[in-house]
Amino acid sequence: MPTVSLNGDAIASWDAFHDESQRVFGFPEFYGRNMNAWVDCLSYLRDEDGMSQFRLEPDEVLRIEVQHAAHLRAQAPEILDDLAFCIEAINDRYADYGEKPALELVLL
Numbered sequence: 001m002p003t004v005s006l007n008g009d010a011i012a013s014w015d016a017f018h019d020e021s022q023r024v025f026g027f028p029e030f031y032g033r034n035m036n037a038w039v040d041c042l043s044y045l046r047d048e049d050g051m052s053q054f055r056l057e058p059d060e061v062l063r064i065e066v067q068h069a070a071h072l073r074a075q076a077p078e079i080l081d082d083l084a085f086c087i088e089a090i091n092d093r094y095a096d097y098g099e100k101p102a103l104e105l106v107l108l
Contacts, residue, residue: 007081028051
C-alpha cells in the first residue's frame with residue numbers, strides 16, 4: 001500500500017499544510033494551495049492526469065499518515081478536521097463513479 005506521511009509538527013497554519021502537502025504528494029507547481037485544489041489533485045489518483053506523484057491501481061489505496069496528530073490537533077484543529085472531511089468527500093467521489101475508496105487517513 002503506498003503511504004504518504006504528513007508531519008503534524010510542521011503544520012501550524014494553512015500555508016504550512018499546503019507546503020507540506022505539495023511536497024509529500026508531489027502536487028504540480030500550479031497547485032492552488034487551498035482545499036478545493038487539494039481535493040482536485042487527489043480525486044484522480046487512478047487516472048493519468050499527473051496531479052500528484054501517485055498513480056493507484058483500481059483496488060489500491062493511498063494511506064495518509066499524519067505524524068504527531070495530537071500536536072496538529074492542539075495547534076490547528078480546523079486543519080485536521082478539514083483534512084478528514086475532504087478525504088471522506090474524495091472517497092465519496094470515487095464511490096459515485098463505482099470505484100473503491102482511494103484514501104485512508106491514519107492519525108499517529
